[in-house]
Amino acid sequence: MLKKIIIRSLRSRAGLYIPMIIAISVTLWLIGAAVIIGDSFQAVVDKQMAKYGANVILKSPSKDAAREGVPIEVRQTERDGESVRLALTSIAALLDQNPAWLVRGDGTFLVGQKVASRLSLEQGDQITIDGKTGRAALLKSGTQFDEYIFTNGRVDNPSLGLIRSESPGQYRGSNAVILSEMVKSRYAVLQSVGRLMLIIAILSSIASIATVINLARVDAGRRQQEFGIFKSLGSTGGRIGRIIGSEYLVLSGVAILIGVSGSLGLSWGILHFVSGTGIEWNIGNALYITTITLIAFGSAGITYYTASKRHMVVEELRGV
Amino acid sequence: MITVENLTKEYGSVTALDDVSLIAEPGEELIVMGPSGSGKTTLVNLIAGLDRPTRGRILMGDSVVTDLDNDGLARYRREHVGIVFQQFHLIDYLTALENVMLAQYFHSMPEKADALQSLEMVGLKDRAGHLPSELSGGEQQRVAIARAITNDPELILADEPTGNLDEENEHMVMEIFHTLKEAGKTVITVTHNRALTDRCDQLIRLKHGRRVTEDRNQMERMAAG
Numbered sequence: 001m002l003k004k005i006i007i008r009s010l011r012s013r014a015g016l017y018i019p020m021i022i023a024i025s026v027t028l029w030l031i032g033a034a035v036i037i038g039d040s041f042q043a044v045v046d047k048q049m050a051k052y053g054a055n056v057i058l059k060s061p062s063k064d065a066a067r068e069g070v071p072i073e074v075r076q077t078e079r080d081g082e083s084v085r086l087a088l089t090s091i092a093a094l095l096d097q098n099p100a101w102l103v104r105g106d107g108t109f110l111v112g113q114k115v116a117s118r119l120s121l122e123q124g125d126q127i128t129i130d131g132k133t134g135r136a137a138l139l140k141s142g143t144q145f146d147e148y149i150f151t152n153g154r155v156d157n158p159s160l161g162l163i164r165s166e167s168p169g170q171y172r173g174s175n176a177v178i179l180s181e182m183v184k185s186r187y188a189v190l191q192s193v194g195r196l197m198l199i200i201a202i203l204s205s206i207a208s209i210a211t212v213i214n215l216a217r218v219d220a221g222r223r224q225q226e227f228g229i230f231k232s233l234g235s236t237g238g239r240i241g242r243i244i245g246s247e248y249l250v251l252s253g254v255a256i257l258i259g260v261s262g263s264l265g266l267s268w269g270i271l272h273f274v275s276g277t278g279i280e281w282n283i284g285n286a287l288y289i290t291t292i293t294l295i296a297f298g299s300a301g302i303t304y305y306t307a308s309k310r311h312m313v314v315e316e317l318r319g320v
Numbered sequence: 321m322i323t324v325e326n327l328t329k330e331y332g333s334v335t336a337l338d339d340v341s342l343i344a345e346p347g348e349e350l351i352v353m354g355p356s357g358s359g360k361t362t363l364v365n366l367i368a369g370l371d372r373p374t375r376g377r378i379l380m381g382d383s384v385v386t387d388l389d390n391d392g393l394a395r396y397r398r399e400h401v402g403i404v405f406q407q408f409h410l411i412d413y414l415t416a417l418e419n420v421m422l423a424q425y426f427h428s429m430p431e432k433a434d435a436l437q438s439l440e441m442v443g444l445k446d447r448a449g450h451l452p453s454e455l456s457g458g459e460q461q462r463v464a465i466a467r468a469i470t471n472d473p474e475l476i477l478a479d480e481p482t483g484n485l486d487e488e489n490e491h492m493v494m495e496i497f498h499t500l501k502e503a504g505k506t507v508i509t510v511t512h513n514r515a516l517t518d519r520c521d522q523l524i525r526l527k528h529g530r531r532v533t534e535d536r537n538q539m540e541r542m543a544a545g
Contacts, residue, residue: 232397
């Protein structure tokens, strides 16, 4: 009978409950996406740092140190009358040391995205520099190297070098770029998006909880009258509590299902199109989302329940 | 037996019911009459345990109903009382049968066969699957009566049960109450309709919350006991 009461009650209040679920679900999308993006960002950084260690790019004049790692020799040259910075190095070693760099295509030349844009070069274009002809692969590093064109070559006089270090902090301020910071710069935009979404999500949570309570109050007269009828038939407050609790548990379940799948989709979309990475999901996210939902629906349920306890049956029958 | 002793209900400075007493035996039908605002509904609500009096006592047999806490009152309502309201107060999303079974659910266990039997008693077995919105006013009131009697209570309280009904339905409803009285139930009915007083055992008249005419038999009983 309890099941029947709940199903029929939910169905009869669909017009009220659907906006409630939408309000909560949208909030959950935002909260979930903000949390997932934040977590995924941190997870990617942690994973890469764990895999490669903290690396450091040393720039001239630390040539001795530069020779310890992957040496890079930078010189100015021309391409179709345009001045470009050509860097000689081992491209494979360079990429190995820079796991956070995004490289599109294979080629003789690795063209930084800024210089590619300036020279109107696309991935796979054939180019000739210093009498050497080859195809262009494109590099997006988020660092000064986006201004360089790299090619494999013998390095006689390294002006830059990449090294591994257990304590990268010691190089800070001495013409060094710390790789962990470089990796983070790539995801900085995601971090900002995540933070912004979290702020919106927190505001949205408050708005959603208020929406749910207000929508519940719209139905309060009818609901109180219904509880009055239940009580006139001999129901105790506890039994009414069970009816409300079960009803709102069903609503929470639906909202959590829609909210979690929506937030997974939204965060996957953002991460996929902005950074090309996948999402990281953990039980903490699920608990967070579940808590918000239960607070929202629980507040509405408790509002009814306490109102129901406060009034005499005769007042409830009048729909106070 | 239900005994009402010096019952008074005040809402702030307004006295809705003033020192009213009565005794209703099993198998008796009481009619409560009086103009609007005379305290009829207040009296029924207090006897039903839907409200608490300011002063006075209500006894069901030897137990003092007015001393019960909220859970105790809920138990009293589900085990001893069947209430019929003027506005029917059916749950609009449950069918006639489910409305009757709802009372069984709060009482103990829903029994479809018993609920159908209650509907049959009020001539609505064939309308069991209909929602209240699909029933006429008279039919809704009969569903409310079926719901009130399905747990076999000793006391039936009806507040203006025919107030919204046409003559035919009114007659049908009062016949049901009469049958219940004949079956040994105590039936207390609030009404404006003088025609309904013909067969009653006691007529309680209220005015400004006070009982204005006394039933001779009851006076004698109270003096004796």
